[in-house]
Structures are given as structure tokens and as C-alpha cells.
Amino acid sequence: MVQPYLSVVIPIYNEEENIPSLWERLSTTLRTHFNTPGRDWEVIFTDDGSRDRSLEILTEIAAAEPRVSVVEFNRNYGQHSAIFGAFSLVQGQVVVTLDADLQNPPEEIPKLVAKIDEGFDVAGGWRQGRTDNDSLFRTLPSKLVNAVTRKTTGVRMNDYGCMLRAYRREIVDAMLQCRERSSFIPALANSFAKRIAEVPVGHAERAAGESKYGLWKLINLQFDLLTSFSLLPLQMLSVLGVLISVLGIGFGIYLMIYRILHPEGSAEGVFTLFAILFIFVGAQFLAFGLLGEYIGRIYQEVRDRPRFVVKKVHRKG
Ligand code: UDP
Numbered sequence: 001m002v003q004p005y006l007s008v009v010i011p012i013y014n015e016e017e018n019i020p021s022l023w024e025r026l027s028t029t030l031r032t033h034f035n036t037p038g039r040d041w042e043v044i045f046t047d048d049g050s051r052d053r054s055l056e057i058l059t060e061i062a063a064a065e066p067r068v069s070v071v072e073f074n075r076n077y078g079q080h081s082a083i084f085g086a087f088s089l090v091q092g093q094v095v096v097t098l099d100a101d102l103q104n105p106p107e108e109i110p111k112l113v114a115k116i117d118e119g120f121d122v123a124g125g126w127r128q129g130r131t132d133n134d135s136l137f138r139t140l141p142s143k144l145v146n147a148v149t150r151k152t153t154g155v156r157m158n159d160y161g162c163m164l165r166a167y168r169r170e171i172v173d174a175m176l177q178c179r180e181r182s183s184f185i186p187a188l189a190n191s192f193a194k195r196i197a198e199v200p201v202g203h204a205e206r207a208a209g210e211s212k213y214g215l216w217k218l219i220n221l222q223f224d225l226l227t228s229f230s231l232l233p234l235q236m237l238s239v240l241g242v243l244i245s246v247l248g249i250g251f252g253i254y255l256m257i258y259r260i261l262h263p264e265g266s267a268e269g270v271f272t273l274f275a276i277l278f279i280f281v282g283a284q285f286l287a288f289g290l291l292g293e294y295i296g297r298i299y300q301e302v303r304d305r306p307r308f309v310v311k312k313v314h315r316k317g
């Protein structure tokens, strides 16, 4: 097999309804735009423990097309682990990631690759006209994710959530050297990139099936981002501690003056004290929670489990 120029990586989790049309549109795009010598392509699917017919359909595609490989995970590890599973096999100089549900039109791939050819390290898709049917419940969290990511990584980007992205090979190699488990690929990539471009791309609703992300998975992702890319929560903790102490001292001084001026009404402060106590208890819980988040992650890293287990790589020849 010739060394491909472009590697397309697609994570698959129960997407049997989407794979046939995805493959048709993707292969058409690739065959028309990347068939010149020196600019060949390959596609690597990761089957992230699907329980439907996804794996079967994928292996059929791989059996007919030598440029397609399928990485089969032994169970479900999540979208980002699935992408990493495919990253370890890529051979191309440019690597494009894509969702399988046709929310990211495969026809946009040449645009992103062109950006990398121009000299950018990372080209991120910037979804235009987002029409998420589940509206606020889904777009609000992703707005939040964007804002926090911008803050913690220091890279201004309009759309961190779009997985239609192109990376120069060196960036992918750097990401593969990261041994941590909880990583959010777009942010991780940006931390290794010098020149980052954003390309407006189309955005459709999920073609079939339902989103694999519930609210809980999104909250988890946000925690991943916050703790793996900055010490911001820990620093906030200290700031909060100082603020609370200052408030406490101020309030103490106020009480002292109040008692000197009104020695007869000293019992009235009891309820205020209750309120203050609750604020303190709340702050302590918050602090413990955040500390626990870091400690939990240290625990995970120390165990040093493999991030995923590849069962088999399906590939023709
Ligand atoms: N995915 C995966 N493993 C998972 C969840 C999702 O490989 O545990 C894949 C899924 O098949 C799809 C992509 O990740 O190709 C994005 O998932 P989804 O469309 O459900 O996410 P959303 O668009 O709702 O953020």
C-alpha cells in the first residue's frame, strides 16, 4: 500500500443507520479530491464497543477497500479514547477527525486539508448555523464548554466542540505521547500547535439515532477540561479562602462595633450567624469537592491502566 497523505479518523458507537450514507459521501469526497499520486488517503474507523451491527458493516467496507482499517475496541471507552485508538495507526501527513452521525459534512474535508497545506498546524471546523434540535439543553452546555476552554487553554477559538478538525501529523504524534487518560482532543491539540486556523463548516442535525452524550457525560467532559488543562480551580480555591477570611474579619469588626454601640441587642445576631455558618460550610464543601477531583485523577494516573485495549485491527492485506 502506498503511504497515504490524508488519514481520516472516525469514532463509531452504535451508528449502524449512519455508516452506509457516511461512507458513500466520504468515499466520494475522498476519491474526487485525493486521488492524485502523493495525495492518497486512508480511513480508520474505531468501533467503540458498539452493540448493534456497526462493526459488521465496517468490516464489510474494509474487506472491499484496502484503504480502510477498523480498530475494534473490546468495549465502550468513549469518543476521545476511540479517536486516540485510531490515532495510533495513522500513516498520513494530515489527520482529519470526523463524527459518524453526519453532523459534520464530509464534503468539508478538502477545505480543512487546504488550511494545513497553507501551513497551519491545526484547522478546526467552526459550525455555522447550529440548529441543534435539543436546543438550550445542548447548546448552552457547549457554549459553557467553549467559554471555559478559552479561559483555561488561553487559545481563543469560537468552536471547541466541533470534532471536524484537521491536524498536522506532528501534532497527533505529540498527543499520542500524552499518557493521561482524561483528555479533550481539541484543547490538547491546541496546546501543541503554533498556528491554528478556524474554518467555517456546515452543520446538520444528527442523521439517525440519538446523541451518545447525556447531560452527565457533558458535565464530566467539562471537569476533564477544567482539571487537565489548568490549575485554575486550585488557584480559585486560595482566592476564595482569602476572600472569605477577609469577609469574616470584616464581619467580626462590624459585630464588635455594633455591640459597643447597642449593648442591649446582642442576641439578634444569632440568625445572621447561622447564615454565615452555612456560607462557610458551603465553601468548604466546594473546596473539598475540587480537591477530591484532583486527587481522584492522581489516583487514576497512578494506577496507570492502559487507556484502551485494541482487540484487532481489520485491514485487507
Ligand atoms: N462516540 C463514540 N463513543 C462514545 C460516544 C460517541 O465513539 O462513547 C462517537 C459517535 O459514534 C459519533 C461521535 O462519537 O461518531 C459523536 O457522538 P455524538 O454524535 O453522540 O455526540 P454529539 O454530536 O451529540 O456531541
Ligand code: MG
Binding pocket: 099, 101, 103, 206, 211
Ligand atoms: Mg453528533
